[in-house]
Amino acid sequence: MRSAKDFFSPLAVGAPAPVREIPAKPSRAIHFFDPGNPKMAAKVPDMVGSVDVLLGNLEDAVKAENKEIAREGLVKIGQEVDFGPTQFWTRINSLDSPWVLDDLTTLVPAIGEKLDVIMVPKVQGAEDIHYMDRILAQLEAKAGITKPILIHAILETARGVANIEEICAASPRMQGLSLGPADLAADRRMKTTRVGGGHPGYLVRADAPRNDAGELQYDADRTTYQQDLWHYTIARMVDACAMHGLFPYYGPFGDIKDTVACEDQFRNAFLLGCVGAWSLHPVQIKIANKVFSPSVEDIKHARRVIAAMGDGTGAVMLDGKMEDDASVKQCKVMVELAERLAATDPDLKAMYDAIEVD
Numbered sequence: 001m002r003s004a005k006d007f008f009s010p011l012a013v014g015a016p017a018p019v020r021e022i023p024a025k026p027s028r029a030i031h032f033f034d035p036g037n038p039k040m041a042a043k044v045p046d047m048v049g050s051v052d053v054l055l056g057n058l059e060d061a062v063k064a065e066n067k068e069i070a071r072e073g074l075v076k077i078g079q080e081v082d083f084g085p086t087q088f089w090t091r092i093n094s095l096d097s098p099w100v101l102d103d104l105t106t107l108v109p110a111i112g113e114k115l116d117v118i119m120v121p122k123v124q125g126a127e128d129i130h131y132m133d134r135i136l137a138q139l140e141a142k143a144g145i146t147k148p149i150l151i152h153a154i155l156e157t158a159r160g161v162a163n164i165e166e167i168c169a170a171s172p173r174m175q176g177l178s179l180g181p182a183d184l185a186a187d188r189r190m191k192t193t194r195v196g197g198g199h200p201g202y203l204v205r206a207d208a209p210r211n212d213a214g215e216l217q218y219d220a221d222r223t224t225y226q227q228d229l230w231h232y233t234i235a236r237m238v239d240a241c242a243m244h245g246l247f248p249y250y251g252p253f254g255d256i257k258d259t260v261a262c263e264d265q266f267r268n269a270f271l272l273g274c275v276g277a278w279s280l281h282p283v284q285i286k287i288a289n290k291v292f293s294p295s296v297e298d299i300k301h302a303r304r305v306i307a308a309m310g311d312g313t314g315a316v317m318l319d320g321k322m323e324d325d326a327s328v329k330q331c332k333v334m335v336e337l338a339e340r341l342a343a344t345d346p347d348l349k350a351m352y353d354a355i356e357v358d
């Protein structure tokens, strides 16, 4: 066990001092691209500024024979592109893979100064984060990196979900968690074959109606309601992240053409407390940017409640509803998020600035 006093000492002589607070940077869409795919790589410079996070993916979805090309492509992009306000992340290969050591020993010296966050797949417990913490400190020290690279863990095993608290608490580098629904479903032996989203078979059905004689009509048409397969895991993730000062994200939505259901899934995550989701295709960036930004109506209402509540204590009636200390806190969460996002998104700023509070 580490003493709390040791927690903020670098884990290697010459490594940068650990951060004490994870910066709340906009990260509505974590946009995945394959750095070894020339078409995708060519689009990266033009995407800067229109997406909060650009993530060069080295793990699943990159063929085994292309792992080195992808890694080299990522180094080139990291060295050549000016990312401006957009964060630059990577997803490395899993810690038990034959590629991860080369990923780390290549990327940190070559582009470590530019990399904001390393996403680690299939994290099982605190031991995985301790490993990453130490090796990153060693590599940062050797390369003279001045700011610590943060770690983002993907929850995609039952063990990872069971160990969620210790994963979050394992290092001051921990930036956040993402749901990895495809791997998690496989590891849990769920009977789905999709990448994220719902399933028509996971539902509840309205009770059977009765006929005039009071008999139950099980064969009658009965409305069904599709349920959210991911509610439990996202809720756990949100609580663990809030407790440890980290940021929770919904992961991938694989049905690229179903932009409507993607928006719904992202919105569920937003409402539950997530700050963003993955984007696998350019079309999903717009969805995430919209869903994870508070709406004009929400901000208008939040500002009215804050104004009506004065010092934030007591209770008032507004539009027939009771507002009090707790509802004003919720409104402040929304307004603070809006202000943070507007600082780097001029369109949002214009939208929020135009709101008139009556």
Ligand SMILES: CC(C)(COP(=O)(O)OP(=O)(O)OC[C@H]1O[C@@H](n2cnc3c(N)ncnc32)[C@H](O)[C@@H]1OP(=O)(O)O)[C@@H](O)C(=O)NCCC(=O)NCCSC(=O)C[C@H](O)C(=O)O
Pocket: 032, 033, 034, 039, 040, 041, 043, 057, 060, 061, 156, 179, 180, 181, 182, 183, 184, 195, 196, 251, 252, 256, 279, 280, 281, 282
């Ligand atoms: C999903 C895709 C394979 C679709 O690709 P494609 O068929 O080429 O789509 P389009 O023809 O519609 O593409 C139009 C143009 O846009 C470019 N494009 C496509 N995707 C991207 C992208 N992500 N970034 C940048 N540019 C992109 C195409 O090249 C076309 O360009 P052009 O021809 O010049 O017009 C593809 O989108 C894709 O591979 N996406 C990334 C997939 C990925 O990263 N998967 C891994 C993350 S999900 C996961 O790992 C599961 C998770 O871990 C879990 O366990 O749950």
Ligand SMILES: [Mg+2]
Pocket: 060, 121, 156, 180, 182, 183
């Ligand atoms: Mg996965």
